[in-house]
Amino acid sequence: NASRELVRRNEENARLYEESRQRLLELQQVEAELRAHGEELNALFRLSQTLLGTLDVEDTLETALRQAVTGTNTDAGAILLAEPGSPDIVVRAVVGLPPDLIGQRYPINSHTAPGHALIRRQPITTTDVTRGAEFSVPPSVRAAGVRGILAAPMLIGDRAIGALVV
Secondary structure, three states, rough: HHHHHHHHHHHHHHHHHHHHHHHHHHHHHHHHHHHHHHHHHHHHHHHHHHHHOOOHHHHHHHHHHHHHHOOOOOOOOOEEEEEEOOOOEEEEEOOOOOOOHOOOOEEEEOOHHHHHOOOOOOEEEOOOOOOOOOOOOOOOHHOOOOOOOEEEEEOOOEEEEEEOOO
């Protein structure tokens, strides 16, 4: 009778231990998610503080781009803005890419990643620009070692004003 009681207690202890271990794993996962969310919120806060502190459009675009590059753990990015009355988007800020890209114009069409994102009004990705010809990529961007691209449209309501590319 005493040995049955010991076996029952051991089984109960093993069950409680496993439940506790599982709960600890769940709590660690929640903590990691909260930490990541906190980092995202902190990045957004820093960006909003910076944007409120400057009236220079070029500085603001570069700051926003730096925050996007940091927030996505990428090495490079660009902001392209639509030109009013023109079928083109123009590179207005770059980080980690050749500065001679600034001012270059690209048609808003499905042949470029930012143009395709603007047409679809949703982010697009490509994982290896060296393999396929899904999108045309400027030679200087390829030379900078860019392989994957995430292009997200910048929208105000239904109006596309540009694209963020990292």
